[in-house]
Amino acid sequence: MITLEMNEEESKLLLNVLERYHSHLEVEVKRTDRREFREALKDREGKLKALIGKVKALVKE
Numbered sequence: 001m002i003t004l005e006m007n008e009e010e011s012k013l014l015l016n017v018l019e020r021y022h023s024h025l026e027v028e029v030k031r032t033d034r035r036e037f038r039e040a041l042k043d044r045e046g047k048l049k050a051l052i053g054k055v056k057a058l059v060k061e
Contacts, residue, residue: 015055
């Protein structure tokens with residue numbers, strides 16, 4: 001297991017970066033014609049959503 005210590009400001013910044021990347025990834029998935037590449041992107045998107053959920057659980061808004 002890997003642990004990472006951040007202050008509140010850093011954790012909010014990380015969450016913002018992850019959410020922005022997720023929105024770009026969604027567009028890329030929709031625009032991709034190659035099935036294999038699209039499936040790989042969808043897999044990455046699923047992992048990213050899980051990571052965003054973990055960070056959101058830690059961030060106090």
